[in-house]
Amino acid sequence: MVTALKRYVLERELLYLFLNSKVAIIAAIIATLTIGSALLAPWIASTDPYDLKSFDLLDSLYAPAWTDEGDERFLLGTDDQGRDLLSAILYGTRLSLLVGVLSITFAGLLGVTTGLLAGYYGGWLDTIIMRIADVQLSLPAILTALLIDGIARGILPRESHDNLMIVVLTVAIGLSLWVNFARTARASTLVERNREYVQAAVIMGMHPIRIMFTQILPNIMGPIMVILTVDLAVAILLEATLSFLGVGVPPNQPSLGTLIRTGTEYLFSGEWWIVLFPSLMLIILIIAVNVLGDFLRDALNPRLR
């Protein structure tokens, strides 16, 4: 897959286009910085916001360090529990990214597999898969995710909720985003399967599954990469929204959405920083991913060039 990707990059002069687009480079730098700092959170952050012993309720609701009521120990202030907000944001971004990447991987695997199968075999399999996709596409992703989240809450015992929430979120978000992948993979497969190299593989007696994954898949990676990037932003947004609504990750492991949710409770009494900084982080992250997605889409669509 890596070699296929490399070939794709060279073929389409993606690198050339990338180096000539200032916006894309800036977005890539910002994305690398945010993602990098989030991944390195355990080493950069001054405290561990998941460790109850590392923060003190007496330190709660400090304003950012540069204001009059600030404390120099806490650059961006503290939240209602006395957590250092900067550390909480770094760990929160890590969690948001983790859920985003996991769920988009899940959605991609499910969608591409079903799309390949539907496009290659056609017939009743195609009809069934695409009918399910149609039904689901008529419901917006957030609704599907909320619904699966709610079902999981009903099935799972209450005690294990908090531990399993990340898995539940991944499945909920993944299941609400697979349709895009399936439809794209199917459409491209329909075109590719009539090409000569596929016919050659069939004549050689290659197993259909092997044809799909080793022959067709590398040739339809372009459009799938675009959806992967664009929908990563959607996945991060969904996680933040679910957590903000109070049905996402548990409060003792705050993600960006959870931090913003806590922050709104203090907004009216003037503690603006708990809302502001996590929101900014979230927005920067999503804009960076969106810009990269837009760039990929434009670069891979020859009609717009």
Place this chain on the structure above:
Amino acid sequence: MLRFISRRLLQSVFVMLAVSLLAFVLFRFVGDPIAQMVGQETSIEDQERLRDSMGLNDPVITQYTRFVTNLVTGEFGYSYRTRQPIGEMILDRMPATLELGAVSLLISLIVGIPAGIYTALRRDGFIANSLLIVTLIGVSVPTFVIGIFLIYVFGVQLGWLPTFGRGDVVALGWWKTGFLTLDSLRSLLLPALTLGIYQLTLTMRLVRSEMQEVLKTDYIKFATARGINKRTLHFNHALRNTLVPVVTIIGLQFGGIIAFSIVTESVYQWPGMGLLFLDSIRYVDIPVMSVYLVLIALMFVIINLIVDLLYFVIDPRVRLSSRGGSH
């Protein structure tokens, strides 16, 4: 035409059956209905008797048929949490969501379509570029952050507008409308704006890209070569073909608005269906969840059906292909 319509109707019925099956499985097998209804002190024999009298021991097929019949006749059952009939709960909340959705859809179309056309025609102008940056922000900033921001600026700092609930509503029969008093209109403004901004950017981006595609087609190039004046070209020839997909957008957007109203209603504590659904998820109130699912699906199916029929009226290509019988 008739064949096309009957085909689409059949599809819609199929979708509704699938959704109702899902809702039934949800209602019947996620958690035990009896355990939710009675307390710990009820004896096992009493529980069994209740189970029998409610028909929970009947074959699953019979139960499903009864479930669907109940839904069709408007018997939605009772909420586990409030013990109220679900039909009444939803009817009570529906006007709030529909009014909020209609106003935000209006905002998104009135601003979004002209802005989309403008940015497609003036690709490199200053205003067009600034508008595009604004849409990037609109797509990237989550609805709830926009809501919090608007609350902070207009509610907390300036104190101009209410940020909580619907204000004084007027009851017209069972429909409680917020369009008739100044207080409720003021309450409507911030939530509608919050919900509308995201949809607005979507409308604008879609109209822009459709218009750009149309402007690149051969018939437009040909018309340009013939020297037809720009205004006629853009607004008569290009716009007409741009607006065909826009009809679909409006349909899909109304769905999106209903879904995202969950978020907006949560931020503003707007007493609509979205808030009801969110509460049912938080408290695992399965009957409310499954009824909401069926009603929302029904709403979507109807919208999609209308969109498809409109397509049939607007786009001659669809008409031709269905007459040819290939689809």
